[in-house]
Amino acid sequence: MPTDARIREIAPRLTFQSHRVPTEVKVELVRRLVDAGLRTFELSSFVRPDLIPGLADAEDVFARVPRVSGLGLGCCVGNTRGLMRAVDSGADTASFLLSADEDFARANIGRSTTDSLAELERMAAYASDHDIVLGTYVIFAWGGPTGPARGGADLERLAGRLLDIGVDHWILADSSGYAAPPQIRELVGAALNHIPAENLTVQIHDARGMGLAALLPLLDLGVRNIDTTLAGSGGHPAMPGSQGGGVCTEDAVQLLELSGVRTGIDLPRLIDTANWLATEVGAPCKGFVRHTGLVPRGETAGRLAFSW
Known part of the structure; x- marks a missing residue:
């Protein structure tokens, strides 16, 4: 099915880095999401287990998830x-964890932003000889976790350096939910x-x-x-107690589909999986549509057309 978005x-990474569950639960989550039509995932993190112990099983998760046509697995x-x-x-x-916030950079991967860029340059050299696309996050791109808002001028300071390194796939993350549409x-x-x-991904957190x-x-x-997160779930060990969830996947899919944007995702199955995550897994979850139900669709709903 063609899609417009x-x-x-990213729940397999964002949720389980702070909510520890057995490997088989992570694999079951991905299986349910694949059944709902999702094909692209941020599956885990290959980082120091002492910093992110909930993702210490990254190799096992990659080995056990179901492989289907069109599947894209990131980390x-x-x-x-x-x-x-x-x-x-x-x-x-693979996406490098580059933070625009110095304090979080040290808490998250144990080095400054400047040192991180030097490490990314070494990684780019390695990736060029292997079958993997290396990109980078810009975490807290819009500001946070406690500091002031950031804008386009702040990104300019990183952009040239990233291109010099040879990394031109970016994930801009509004990790603290600072941005309204103008920002x-x-x-x-x-x-x-x-x-x-096509090289840019945007990840909005709904704090x-x-x-x-x-x-x-x-x-x-x-x-x-x-990037979205099932049931708006998520968090980070370096930010205990924070509202760390991304935009809720099932809410985002309903908004997009009602706006004439095709996603290729079965929304009722997605909602069932979100409820499974919230109840059977016990992960902290948010979201609206799984509580209130879908907007009823009339005969004319399918005939609406939008061009984006």
Whole structure:
């Protein structure tokens, strides 16, 4: 089925880095999501287990998830050793954990942003000789976790360096939920001055209730790669007690489909999986549509047409 937006599900990484469950539960989650039509995942992180113990089973998860046609499996990596593990595990893509916030950079992977860029350069050299696409996060791209907002000028300081290194696939993460639509447009517009839209993914966290509002402006800008989190779940060991969930996948899919944007995802199955995650797994979850139900569709609903 053709799609207008590529939803990448990141709950297998974002949720389970702070909510520890057995490997078989992670594999079952991916199986259910594949049945619902999702094909692109951030499956885990290859990082130091003492920093992120909940993802110490990354190799096992990659080995056990069901392989289907069109499946794309990504991961996070913090250094060259992690990238080597990702290659050995068969990851299609790996995203370096580069933080725009110095304090979080040290808490997350134990080094400064400047040192991280030096490590990324070494990783790019390794990736060029192996069958994997190396990209980078820009965590807290819009600001946070406690500092002021950031904008396009702040991104410029990183953009040139990233391109010099040879990394032109970026994930801009509003990790603290700072951005309303005008801020989304400004920073994404700045990124698109450097890389094509197909190389850009945007990941919005919903800590301040503005997450869904960001989605349609992204499509206006030509960005089709969107990260979401089932049931709005997620968190981070370096930020205990914070609202660390991404934009809720099932809420995002309903908004997009009602706006005439095809996702290729079976929403009722997705909602069933979100409820399974919340009840049987016990992960902290948010979201609306799984509680209130789908918007009823009339005969004319399928005839609405939008061009994005």
